[in-house]
Amino acid sequence: MIMKKLIGAVLCIFIFNASCEKDKINENFKDDTSISNIDGKWKVISYEDYEKASITVKTDVDSWNGMDVILTFATDSLYGYCTSNTIFGKYSIAGRYFSITSYGGTKIGQPEWGNLFSDAIYQLRSFKINKNQLRFYYDNEEKSVTLSRD
Numbered sequence: 001m002i003m004k005k006l007i008g009a010v011l012c013i014f015i016f017n018a019s020c021e022k023d024k025i026n027e028n029f030k031d032d033t034s035i036s037n038i039d040g041k042w043k044v045i046s047y048e049d050y051e052k053a054s055i056t057v058k059t060d061v062d063s064w065n066g067m068d069v070i071l072t073f074a075t076d077s078l079y080g081y082c083t084s085n086t087i088f089g090k091y092s093i094a095g096r097y098f099s100i101t102s103y104g105g106t107k108i109g110q111p112e113w114g115n116l117f118s119d120a121i122y123q124l125r126s127f128k129i130n131k132n133q134l135r136f137y138y139d140n141e142e143k144s145v146t147l148s149r150d
Helices: 002-026 112-123
Strands: 040-049 054-057 069-074 077-082 085-094 097-104 126-129 133-138 143-149
Touching (some): 040 112, 040 133, 069 112, 077 112, 097 112, 097 126, 112 143
Antiparallel strands (some): 040 054, 040 069, 040 143, 077 085, 126 133, 133 143
């Protein structure tokens, strides 16, 4: 009986701590609800995993001497570079919900930094934005990718 209570207490502390870590990662990101579109040129700066309370930045993964993921959003179209490859596509926005309707490009000769984006692109479901940053959420909002204006 004491063991069950101990396990329960440890589990509660773990859940509370994970919740606090998610808040900590998000605390510096403020959504500006007056901005209604994502138009502009953006560069991926990090990937966040709220379950693991971790942030991955380009210096943590192989990007082959600094290759970037750079996207330009215009009305309902996107184009740009995913490190070593050209990409293009279409998307739709409804409020703060986002979805890719078509996407093209390859993963040929792409470093890990590009693979992280290629693996996430079809899962993006919502976003927050301010004048300097754009953050897409995916995987039931347990993960995100953050971009800065380029």
